[in-house]
Amino acid sequence: MFARIPTVLRSQEIIDKAFSKASKVEEPYHPRKETRVRKEIQDRISSIEGTTVFNLTKLVKKFPSNDTLHPFYRNLLDMMFDLDQYRISLSKLDRTADKITEFSSQKIKQLKYVPSVPEMNKIMREYYGRVASLIGDLDSDLSFLGRCRDFMKQVPQIDDQTPTFIIAGMPNVGKSSLLSRITTATPRIAPYPFTTQSIYIGYLDRNGKRIQIIDTPGILDRPMSDRNTMEMNAILALRHIDSTIIFLFDKSRESIYDADSQEKLFMEIKANMKKEMIRVQAKLDISDKKTEEFAISASTGDGLDELVDYLLTHSPGVKYAAR
Ligand SMILES: Nc1nc2c(ncn2[C@@H]2O[C@H](COP(=O)(O)OP(=O)(O)O)[C@@H](O)[C@H]2O)c(=O)[nH]1
Numbered sequence: 510m511f512a513r514i515p516t517v518l519r520s521q522e523i524i525d526k527a528f529s530k531a532s533k534v535e536e537p538y539h540p541r542k543e544t545r546v547r548k549e550i551q552d553r554i555s556s557i558e559g560t561t562v563f564n565l566t567k568l569v570k571k572f573p574s575n576d577t578l579h580p581f582y583r584n585l586l587d588m589m590f591d592l593d594q595y596r597i598s599l600s601k602l603d604r605t606a607d608k609i610t611e612f613s614s615q616k617i618k619q620l621k622y623v624p625s626v627p628e629m630n631k632i633m634r635e636y637y638g639r640v641a642s643l644i645g646d647l648d649s650d651l652s653f654l655g656r657c658r659d660f661m662k663q664v665p666q667i668d669d670q671t672p673t674f675i676i677a678g679m680p681n682v683g684k685s686s687l688l689s690r691i692t693t694a695t696p697r698i699a700p701y702p703f704t705t706q707s708i709y710i711g712y713l714d715r716n717g718k719r720i721q722i723i724d725t726p727g728i729l730d731r732p733m734s735d736r737n738t739m740e741m742n743a744i745l746a747l748r749h750i751d752s753t754i755i756f757l758f759d760k761s762r763e764s765i766y767d768a769d770s771q772e773k774l775f776m777e778i779k780a781n782m783k784k785e786m787i788r789v790q791a792k793l794d795i796s797d798k799k800t801e802e803f804a805i806s807a808s809t810g811d812g813l814d815e816l817v818d819y820l821l822t823h824s825p826g827v828k829y830a831a832r
């Protein structure tokens with residue numbers, strides 16, 4: 510998606526690129542000077558049209574349109590940049606490309622009917638001036654889209670075709686340990702907007718089935734009342750990921766948080782995320798008793814098979830079409 514969009518050029522860069530390419534267009538010797546100049550200007554106009562229209566339409570094609578954006582990304586984009594502006598900027602690029610195409614054929618046609626070289630040069634100057642001003646008018650849109658792209662490129666790519674589980678629970682309860690125990694290789698790490706921490710995405714493959722498990726340090730591990738609005742919104746954006754939450758409780762002898770505060774966080778996350786929750790007791794090896802249906806130890810491996818079997822057979826559905 511956004512990762513595939515190349516750096517967005519600013520107006521002046523597009524103009525420079527187009528004009529400098531056009532300046533290399535030269536018509537070879539021709540017995541009549543007028544014919545040569547006319548042909549050369551026509552070719553330069555075509556060259557500028559080609560470069561600018563290609564650049565603009567490429568952007569319009571590469572930026573996902575409002576309705577093809579996955580709700581998770583749409584939500585983040587709207588929160589950070591405003592979706593209306595996004596739509597408007599993209600359609601301005603599109604319209605400008607059309608205007609350049611139209612203006613180019615108009616000028617190429619005009620050239621056929623002017624007899625003298627000075628008149629031809631006048632048409633060429635008009636053309637250059639108008640194209641520069643059309644592209645110049647896009648500068649704030651290009652800069653805006655460039656910022657959207659730079660930001661969205663940073664947002665973790667969550668595979669919406671793979672059933673997804675998000676791990677939650679107080680700090681130190683064993684979330685990272687669980688992820689590294691049950692998912693293959695090293696998880697993908699991606700920064701998450703508005704938080705200082707990254708999120709970790711791991712994959713679990715078994716019997717031809719694949720699930721995706723996300724660990725969100727700093728995100729789903731603290732009471733909501735500790736959050737500022739931005740952080741809160743970042744959390745709520747996660748709601749748009751079709752997923753089930755694996756909530757870890759640490760009831761071990763070494764647990765930092767008491768059972769009540771863990772229950773409270775559980776209820777808060779349930780209320781805010783509005784997702785199915787799976788309760789899992791962690792650190793069974795150092796706990797006095799088993800209190801949850803699922804109880805695991807990332808240290809000894811106890812209970813992991815049962816949990817994994819359950820995840821594989823109770824995966825949330827995949828609703829969105831392939832991107
Ligand atoms: N004894 C024991 N220690 C564990 C277990 N799982 C995690 N830990 C330890 O608990 C601490 C916090 O674990 P971590 O996975 O980083 O927790 P997180 O903050 O929720 O991601 C680390 O020192 C782990 O080694 C477990 O099943 N048994």
Ligand SMILES: [Mg+2]
Pocket residue numbers: 681684685686726
């Ligand atoms: Mg962790």
